[in-house]
Amino acid sequence: MARRVTTQKKIVTTILAWFVGLLIFFPILWTFLTSFKTELQAISIPPVFLNFDWTLENYETIQSQSNYFHFMLNSIYLSLGSTALGLIVAIPAAWAMAFSPTKRTKDVLLWMLSTKMLPAVGVYIPIYLLFVRFGLLDSRLGLIVVLFLINLPIIVWMLYTYFKEIPGEILEAARMDGASLGKEITQVLAPMAVPGIASTILLNVILSWNEAFWSLNLTTSNAAPLTQFIASFSSPQGNFYAKLSAASMLAIAPILIVGWFSQKQLVRGLTFGAVK
Amino acid sequence: MGQIHLEKVRKAFGDVVIIPELDLQIEDGEFVVFVGPSGCGKSTLLRLIAGLEDVTSGKITIDGTDATELPPAKRGLAMVFQSYALYPHMSVRKNIAFPLKMANMDKAEIDRRVDYAAKTLNLDAYIDRRPGQLSGGQRQRVAIGRAIVREPKAFLFDEPLSNLDAALRVGMRLEISELHQRLKTTMIYVTHDQVEAMTMADKIVVLRAGNIEQVGSPLELYSSPRNLFVAGFIGSPRMNLINGAEAGKYKADTIGIRPEHLRLSTSEGRWTGTVKVSEHLGSDTFLHVESPVHEEPVTVRADGEFPVHSGDTVYLTPQEDKIHRFDGKGLALR
Amino acid sequence: MATLHTKSAARAMMAPAVIVLLVWMAVPLAMTLYFSTLNYTLYNPISTPFIGFGNYTYFLNDPTFLAALANTLILVIGVLAITVIGGILVALLLDQDFYGVNIVRLLVIAPFFVMPTVAALVWKNMMMNPVYGVIGQLLSSVGIPPVDWMTNVPLLSIIIIVAWQWLPFATLILLTALQSLSEDQKEAAEMDGAGALSIFWYITLPHMSRAITVVILIQTIFLLSIYAEILVTTQGGPGSQSTNITYLVAQQATSYGDIGAASAGGIVAVILANIVAIFLVRLIGKNLDA
Numbered sequence: 001m002a003r004r005v006t007t008q009k010k011i012v013t014t015i016l017a018w019f020v021g022l023l024i025f026f027p028i029l030w031t032f033l034t035s036f037k038t039e040l041q042a043i044s045i046p047p048v049f050l051n052f053d054w055t056l057e058n059y060e061t062i063q064s065q066s067n068y069f070h071f072m073l074n075s076i077y078l079s080l081g082s083t084a085l086g087l088i089v090a091i092p093a094a095w096a097m098a099f100s101p102t103k104r105t106k107d108v109l110l111w112m113l114s115t116k117m118l119p120a121v122g123v124y125i126p127i128y129l130l131f132v133r134f135g136l137l138d139s140r141l142g143l144i145v146v147l148f149l150i151n152l153p154i155i156v157w158m159l160y161t162y163f164k165e166i167p168g169e170i171l172e173a174a175r176m177d178g179a180s181l182g183k184e185i186t187q188v189l190a191p192m193a194v195p196g197i198a199s200t201i202l203l204n205v206i207l208s209w210n211e212a213f214w215s216l217n218l219t220t221s222n223a224a225p226l227t228q229f230i231a232s233f234s235s236p237q238g239n240f241y242a243k244l245s246a247a248s249m250l251a252i253a254p255i256l257i258v259g260w261f262s263q264k265q266l267v268r269g270l271t272f273g274a275v276k
Numbered sequence: 277m278g279q280i281h282l283e284k285v286r287k288a289f290g291d292v293v294i295i296p297e298l299d300l301q302i303e304d305g306e307f308v309v310f311v312g313p314s315g316c317g318k319s320t321l322l323r324l325i326a327g328l329e330d331v332t333s334g335k336i337t338i339d340g341t342d343a344t345e346l347p348p349a350k351r352g353l354a355m356v357f358q359s360y361a362l363y364p365h366m367s368v369r370k371n372i373a374f375p376l377k378m379a380n381m382d383k384a385e386i387d388r389r390v391d392y393a394a395k396t397l398n399l400d401a402y403i404d405r406r407p408g409q410l411s412g413g414q415r416q417r418v419a420i421g422r423a424i425v426r427e428p429k430a431f432l433f434d435e436p437l438s439n440l441d442a443a444l445r446v447g448m449r450l451e452i453s454e455l456h457q458r459l460k461t462t463m464i465y466v467t468h469d470q471v472e473a474m475t476m477a478d479k480i481v482v483l484r485a486g487n488i489e490q491v492g493s494p495l496e497l498y499s500s501p502r503n504l505f506v507a508g509f510i511g512s513p514r515m516n517l518i519n520g521a522e523a524g525k526y527k528a529d530t531i532g533i534r535p536e537h538l539r540l541s542t543s544e545g546r547w548t549g550t551v552k553v554s555e556h557l558g559s560d561t562f563l564h565v566e567s568p569v570h571e572e573p574v575t576v577r578a579d580g581e582f583p584v585h586s587g588d589t590v591y592l593t594p595q596e597d598k599i600h601r602f603d604g605k606g607l608a609l610r
Numbered sequence: 611m612a613t614l615h616t617k618s619a620a621r622a623m624m625a626p627a628v629i630v631l632l633v634w635m636a637v638p639l640a641m642t643l644y645f646s647t648l649n650y651t652l653y654n655p656i657s658t659p660f661i662g663f664g665n666y667t668y669f670l671n672d673p674t675f676l677a678a679l680a681n682t683l684i685l686v687i688g689v690l691a692i693t694v695i696g697g698i699l700v701a702l703l704l705d706q707d708f709y710g711v712n713i714v715r716l717l718v719i720a721p722f723f724v725m726p727t728v729a730a731l732v733w734k735n736m737m738m739n740p741v742y743g744v745i746g747q748l749l750s751s752v753g754i755p756p757v758d759w760m761t762n763v764p765l766l767s768i769i770i771i772v773a774w775q776w777l778p779f780a781t782l783i784l785l786t787a788l789q790s791l792s793e794d795q796k797e798a799a800e801m802d803g804a805g806a807l808s809i810f811w812y813i814t815l816p817h818m819s820r821a822i823t824v825v826i827l828i829q830t831i832f833l834l835s836i837y838a839e840i841l842v843t844t845q846g847g848p849g850s851q852s853t854n855i856t857y858l859v860a861q862q863a864t865s866y867g868d869i870g871a872a873s874a875g876g877i878v879a880v881i882l883a884n885i886v887a888i889f890l891v892r893l894i895g896k897n898l899d900a
Contacts, residue, residue: 021714092623117887123638177375178349212838259723
């Protein structure tokens with residue numbers, strides 16, 4: 001039986017936990033607040049916390065003066081494109097491994113995982129040269145393929161662990177009940193697999209959205225996603241804190257929300273099912 | 277109809293033989309129980325009949341037609357799985373209707389059959405719930421409902437009660453027996469629990485390592501087990517198996533005597549012993565008695581209360597006509 | 611029949627994934643290995659004579675490389691130390707009962723979703739800038755002179771930024787592990803007379819040990835490839851004080867056009883990562899059997 005936690009202890013824990021939580025969250029909170037300040041207030045000494053004139057001018061400037069939407073669209077294309085490609089290739093593979101495993105299934109899975117551990121710089125030079133050779137540099141297609149390949153092992157693994165949890169007896173029951181293979185997939189398996197596939201999509205979109213090595217090295221402008229857009233603020237003339245903040249918020253907000261929704265699935269996806 | 281014949285059926289996974297060649301006749305309307313310890317091949321045998329596994333060689337006939345190569349759905353059998361295997365995303369109604377929908381039956385007929393099954397199994401109140409919201413016993417009933425609406429030639433049960441608690445198990449056991457009385461359809465039931473086998477079966481098939489050890493009615497198995505394995509497996513508490521000098525007196529290598537066939541006395545009898553543990557249930561008394569006739573304690577059952585306790589001396593007398601004799605190979609001597 | 615049929619179907623379903631990954635891994639890796647034995651620069655791509663281990667001897671004798679190797683290890687170990695210890699503490703805190711658990715959880719995991727370039731720039735400018743940064747202003751308000759983080763302690767700055775990004779990951783996984791610890795075990799230990807500290811040391815920590823190993827191994831894989839955070843903050847400088855191997859290799863190729871040397875560096879990185887990968891794959895493989 002759970003013991004009653006004394007109110008006093010609970011209040012102390014609450015204060016401590018909120019303090020730690022806010023401390024960790026502070027850079028994001030501060031960026032959020034700064035994005036509504038004027039440039040002058042953004043660098044005022046001492047800093048202003050809440051008592052400033054809230055303004056949307058930074059967001060307006062970002063939208064009108066830079067082609068923010070171009071980068072945003074690229075981020076969307078890249079993350080959705082690589083995820084879609086990943087699912088097309090990974091669903092059948094994970095399916096086969098979960099439902100008709102052989103003696104070598106485990107080895108194949110582990111080998112796939114090991115490809116994820118290949119450091120990017122180990123293959124970067126040839127990929128870069130091949131991209132130059134075939135005119136893929138700064139193309140969306142090229143980067144979609146690379147993002148698809150680097151995340152494919154994670155997609156296969158995540159789907160595998162989800163499919164694995166669908167009890168085999170249910171499929172047998174469907175077979176006994178007279179369902180054809182098509183019906184078995186559409187009416188029994190798909191509805192049960194959808195939650196797993198959905199979390200896989202979410203995690204993969206997050207990973208692709210935030211990917212930085214390949215995005216920064218294989219794109220310049222045409223196919224450049226938000227990662228590259230933000231990196232351009234690192235140059236000295238980009239030292240406008242309020243605008244940097246607004247751009248940052250625009251870049252992270254969508255994925256932060258997606259991430260918050262998928263936090264439970266994140267653990268198993270990122271640990272390849274080793275921690276549930 | 278529901279007549280199932282297995283002829284020289286054999287199942288092997290690579291070099292591992294699960295079921296060596298085996299013949300078995302199951303007649304229409306029979307309640308047949310496959311019983312044996314875990315790993316004896318009883319579930320595999322059921323799955324071969326269901327068509328969920330392919331036979332390595334041999335022939336399965338259902339109602340006179342060769343079903344060996346038929347896919348599961350075409351065999352006209354319904355199965356209740358150990359985990360119930362309910363579709364978690366469908367309501368109870370949809371779960372039960374699923375096999376009918378797969379058979380493209382018309383809507384009105386589906387509704388009629390589902391309603392009938394729900395009423396029979398007392399599921400009306402939960403018909404729109406999902407399996408996740410039901411208790412173990414209710415899920416079990418849904419699984420049975422899904423099986424009966426198809427009006428199959430035979431029902432296959434794969435350890436259906438093993439996930440239920442003891443009290444529910446007794447209740448469901450009765451319900452399944454009643455269902456059999458009412459439908460009179462062939463039922464094949466797999467269990468490792470000999471009590472379930474004894475209480476439900478018309479015919480018990482005792483399996484060990486893929487081999488049929490004995491086939492017979494519960495009472496046949498009880499009164500004349502063919503070998504030591506069946507003798508030890510059927511009956512609770514287990515039969516006392518005694519070898520050595522005592523067995524020699526009966527010209528056997530081993531003799532068996534059931535706990536209920538030993539007369540108990542505090543004053544006189546053939547074997548002397550000391551009570552090690554006594555279990556007083558009111559209706560019965562079970563004693564574990566240490567006796568020079570056997571190195572392990574002998575189990576004895578007495579009707580009602582028998583007032584002895586640990587350390588007391590008792591006398592045991594076997595009923596001569598209830599003694600089972602076995603030879604060196606473990607086969608019964610008749 | 612059915613069984614045989616599904617087996618060949620299964621093989622066909624797996625084929626695309628296996629083939630693309632095989633090609634993705636084998637072809638570029640073989641090319642990198644080949645380039646690493648050539649004197650190959652982008653300024654003279656026509657003549658690429660074979661020089662055997664020349665690039666490796668050059669690389670391994672280059673002080674920048676040795677510095678980068680040391681920086682890589684310091685970066686990995688520093689971030690691991692902060693995130694694992696911090697992660698355990700935060701996870702223990704979040705495992706308690708308090709008001710607003712779910713909201714605090716969201717606050718704590720948020721940094722993980724921030725893209726690396728944003729994280730690095732926000733920290734560099736708004737947190738660590740010696741004049742306008744929040745940290746500097748806080749310090750000067752209590753009379754401590756501000757630090758020019760990026761110039762004076764570039765590697766530490768990057769460690770802090772990266773640790774901030776990965777702390778949520780460690781916390782989340784350790785918290786998951788912590789919550790799977792049965793209350794019974796703790797109660798049994800309590801009945802046996804163990805105090806809170808003993809329970810943590812003898813029950814909780816051993817229970818989390820596997821999760822901790824997983825955190826260390828997976829983070830190491832990612833931390834070996836830190837790139838964007840360096841690019842947008844210190845660009846590896848001053849000098850090579852904050853250059854790691856990944857950054858150095860990318861720089862060799864894109865800035866100096868030295869394909870041969872960069873490839874050799876890439877191979878060294880692969881070897882480093884493999885040492886970690888072997889342990890991780892074994893650990894996860896073991897878990898597959900369970």
